[in-house]
Amino acid sequence: MRNGPxxxxxxxxxxxxxxxxxALFHGEHRSGGxxxxxxxxxPALPEEIEPFSFLSTDLLHHIASALALQPGDILADLGxxxxxxxxxxxxxxxxxxxxxxxxxxxxxxxxxRAALFGLDRNARFVxxxxxxTGLPDASVSAAVSIDAIQYAPGRTAAATEARRILRPGGRLxxxxxxxxTPGDPRLSARHRDTDWPAVLRTVGFTAVRCHTRTTWTDIxxxxxxxxxxxxxxxxxxxxxxxxxxxxxxxxxxxxxxRVAVTAIAPPNxxxxx
Ligand SMILES: C[S@@+](CC[C@H](N)C(=O)[O-])C[C@H]1O[C@@H](n2cnc3c(N)ncnc32)[C@H](O)[C@@H]1O
Numbered sequence: 001m002r003n004g005p006x007x008x009x010x011x012x013x014x015x016x017x018x019x020x021x022x023a024l025f026h027g028e029h030r031s032g033g034x035x036x037x038x039x040x041x042x043p044a045l046p047e048e049i050e051p052f053s054f055l056s057t058d059l060l061h062h063i064a065s066a067l068a069l070q071p072g073d074i075l076a077d078l079g080x081x082x083x084x085x086x087x088x089x090x091x092x093x094x095x096x097x098x099x100x101x102x103x104x105x106x107x108x109x110x111x112x113r114a115a116l117f118g119l120d121r122n123a124r125f126v127x128x129x130x131x132x133t134g135l136p137d138a139s140v141s142a143a144v145s146i147d148a149i150q151y152a153p154g155r156t157a158a159a160t161e162a163r164r165i166l167r168p169g170g171r172l173x174x175x176x177x178x179x180x181t182p183g184d185p186r187l188s189a190r191h192r193d194t195d196w197p198a199v200l201r202t203v204g205f206t207a208v209r210c211h212t213r214t215t216w217t218d219i220x221x222x223x224x225x226x227x228x229x230x231x232x233x234x235x236x237x238x239x240x241x242x243x244x245x246x247x248x249x250x251x252x253x254x255x256x257x258r259v260a261v262t263a264i265a266p267p268n269x270x271x272x273x
Contacts, residue, residue: 079148
């Protein structure tokens with residue numbers, strides 16, 4: 001799982017195809033290797049979430065508080081994967097959920113997992129693109145994207161789509177990585193120039209705030225180190241994949257910091273610049 005305005009170098013990096021995610025989600029369904037490592041790295045993380053991301057308990061609670069869901073709200077989870085984080089947030093906020101992901105394998109697993117959260121009637125999952133969700137204009141009260149939006153084939157296009165589906169005043173919370181030093185040549189194109197607040201402001205979001213906490217970055221690094229400490233994956237393809245990513249990413253991971261960016265959709269009629 002590789003983590004990572006306008007047509008920047010990051011936009012030009014080849015998007016990861018859905019078939020690659022399909023294979024990863026098949027592996028995770030068989031072994032649960034990623035979720036097991038995530039729980040070892042952060043034992044307080046609710047067991048049923050089984051994230052396929054670098055979510056931590058502290059970050060989860062930060063997201064819940066930033067979303068400020070009200071009973072009956074509709075939450076969109078953009079790049080929902082196997083569904084757990086969005087399902088947990090919707091249940092916590094007494095909201096309904098619509099999950100979006102371009103991997104049909106992830107979407108099928110998320111549909112099956114909704115019952116674990118008691119949300120089988122109040123959650124639905126759609127196979128579609130971050131840049132073209134298929135959801136109607138202004139149809140959701142809030143949106144979250146956990147370690148997913150950086151994969152979109154165009155960050156500005158994904159942010160514009162998030163703005164389009166949000167009702168005016170609706171909140172967006174996204175998580176990802178920023179370079180500690182903007183433009184750092186040691187980082188991959190996906191991360192080197194990432195500036196989510198700039199992307200969100202460009203498409204008209206207001207009240208854009210970027211938060212970071214040492215503990216979020218610590219858990220990111222701990223997930224990689226824990227995976228490597230587990231040694232021989234013994235046929236666990238999800239663990240093997242995470243170990244391979246850890247070997248590639250750990251040498252430069254300290255050059256990044258985890259961020260959560262919150263923003264509010266503007267009133268109707270404010271143009272996308
Ligand atoms: C790192 S995973 C995070 C999954 C989930 N948010 C979680 O926290 O467990 C990234 C997700 O984004 C999805 N994704 C990547 N590119 C996408 C795209 N262009 N359109 C829709 N979904 C995409 C992948 O299929 C994957 O489920």
